[in-house]
Amino acid sequence: MELTSDDALNFSRGVERFSVLEFRPHFPGYPAFIGLSRLAAIWIEAAVASIWVSMLSAMLIPLLVARLVYLLSSSWPAATLGCVLALMQPLLASMALSGLSDSAAIMVFLLALIAALQQKHSMVGFWIGLMLATRPSYLPLALGMAMLPCWGNYVGSKIRAYLQASIAIAAIGSLSLGFIWFHDGAAYFEEGIRFTQGHFTIWGNTVEGDNASLWQWVEALGKGFGWLGLIVVLVSLFSAVIGLASAPMSKSLNFRNQASRRQQLALTAVIAWLYWAWITFGQNPDNLRHWAPVLFLFLTVLPVQLAGLQKIFEASRLGVVAVSVLGICPVFYCLILGYQNVQSAPSQAPIQQAMSWIRANPKVTVVGTNYSVNLLRAQLGSHAIYDMYYPSSKLALVNAHKRTPQSAWRLSGTRLTDQQLVTEFSPRFIGERRLFLYQISQ
Template sequence: MALASMATTYWLWSQPAALGSDDAFYFSNGIEHFSVLEFSPHFPGYPAFISLARLASLFLDDATQALISTTRLAALLIPWLSYALLRASGCQQSYAAVGFLLCAGQPLLLGLGLQGLSDSAGLIWLLALLLTLQRNHLYLAGLMLGLLLATRPSYAPLIVAPLCWILYLEPRRLLQLLPGGLIIGLLSLGFVLYHDSSAYFYEGWRFIQGHFQLWGNSSLGTVQSGSWSESLTDYFGSCLALVVLAIPVLWLIWRQRTPETILLLVTFIFSLVWTLGAQNPLNLRHMAPSLILLICLLCIALSRLHIRKLSIILSIFLFTGGLIQTLSLMEWQPKQPPLQQARIWLEQQSTGQLATNYGVDLLRHQLPTFAVADTYYPGASKRVLQSGGWRLSATQLNDDSLVMKQQFSARFPGEQSLWIYQYKIDIY
């Protein structure tokens, strides 16, 4: 376990600490100047995550370093918290170690450490919440609950399962969560109101409407691009195989259920339903909570198999499969994020015009000599292309009038590869 953690640490710190998306850019701005109205960061502000990054900035040179270091450290803690959660759930030490190794080597979870987003920090508070509940430290669990919501508010539906679990076992003990949760909640509310006043609530309503009606790209929205079956198939090789693996695991957990395993099982179900229904399938990172909980449930199921030789064989098979997946999907050499690769390439070109649907604000900031148009506005994008400018896209375009000039590949699953195009010379 120590060796796996060292290898993970080496890989995370060998990769450049660079911004790879507009969201990460907004977070880095929020470390120095917080305002959801100015998208630094965007709504709902993530006050606990910003506070963690600001704490890191006291020891580092700039906001980008502080942001990426925060997500790196959070990603490193995920396997250790998963191990502690498995042990608290009654899983044998050897199978808990298998869970640690599977989490430590998951390409998706490793990638969370480099994206500069709140997912990895939110995951450690989610795992800490489940762990403190299982160990019956409810006052501490209240603090974890507050930190979870203030770090990653989109995980709010996931806490329904732990709350229902407490109500089922002993409803009166739910009150013990309130002090810690209220402390973090009031501090966070004061933080955002101090910076944005009542406008924070108007921005919140606009954001909720936008997520489900405009840009959210979820199955609950009006339009959806891509699907979770496609994303999971790309990551695991077969979505059907994943379902076939999950069903017997969930059945065995239910058949040999304990209060601790029921907590994990119900949280997994809530997480999966929320992700499939309300999250963007083009962002694989949204599946991280479900993936971690499935790994934990899988290890618990293995530890409870009555045929010990079979459980050992299956553990070796899973570890080998995870290792092969990690080796095949990861970029091991130090490499810039695709958006930074594109920026470096564009700086070497003579044409200073660009139309893009990805990283618009970050590119405008880092390419001050470029005219960067947002393809959300077709007229501006068309003028850029007709004057010989570039078209940077997060998807491969099937347009006979465009010729692809360069591809900027992702470093890990869940990171967006980019392609750059230009009009064919004979068109205009």
């Protein structure tokens, strides 16, 4: 297992010694993910413990999707379809090998949603607290779940439900804050202000091109999942919300249960829309892993909708066959999409490919990069690595080229028009960034 980014390196270092001020890891600290990684480090090497946590968490996601689908549909075929579709996602493999907190946070979010459907209020708060301590940017998911007691045939006191969940969230939040305060003290909050300002003004939303953020996300998702796939996601989530308006109103217990499940399905879609809106304006379209919660919520909604169609047309043999075909189509689509991604996929992450290429070419001694600066410095100790965020780095590369031709090179996550492209390093899965290597010629 190999580290694939600076963020993964930060988590790896945080397992050994935690300090947000030293970017071990970066703000906001992700204390629950660090805790899980330290637990894993009891049995495995600390340097790769975070990768094991993300991989094991990713392995549980398809099973949790299946459980959610079954709770919403009471259909084993639908639950199986949800599990298979989740398991076939290339983005799941990308998150599993990233060493980042995405898959662990999605895992506990799905557990929270399962507990909410079962009306286990304290467990809902426990899982939401862990989710926020694992990946605080998932706050919109928690806010969406806060609507659940107000929807459907929720049994018992709503005030008690909120109180029990809030106590559990506050307990985990206090433990997390205490852990961070013990290591960094009040300086943690100053770092938080600096990091947040930088995320929204400098590096967090830096993307290729000058289009609006919304269209950048549309283009990125279209390239990653195909335009047909994106259209299906939009139609499915939209119809789940619209379907709430036509929920049957009756005193019949059967109809009330159907209405409650449609409301729960609609809320699942609303949570997906809420989070999608957040990442559109607050996250980088270059990293498709930010879209993963929307993807797995969609993979929960779609099988439930197909199960509903199956019940509607169960009296018609032709209708049952048509719905079965509709269920098979997404499987084939994922197979085709996955095959296109893995048929020529390299065995290493792009940054590891780049480092292997650099090691194999002794003439390369100076490298400027805007991607994985610290990882390159950590694993290429004999090379001079310059961060291209600083204007002086460009001058340093030009001077190095003048002193020793062919010694200075530029690694970039975007295409550059003013340099000579030598090679590029392909991603293994959706969610990894293609890297380009240039030789400095001026």
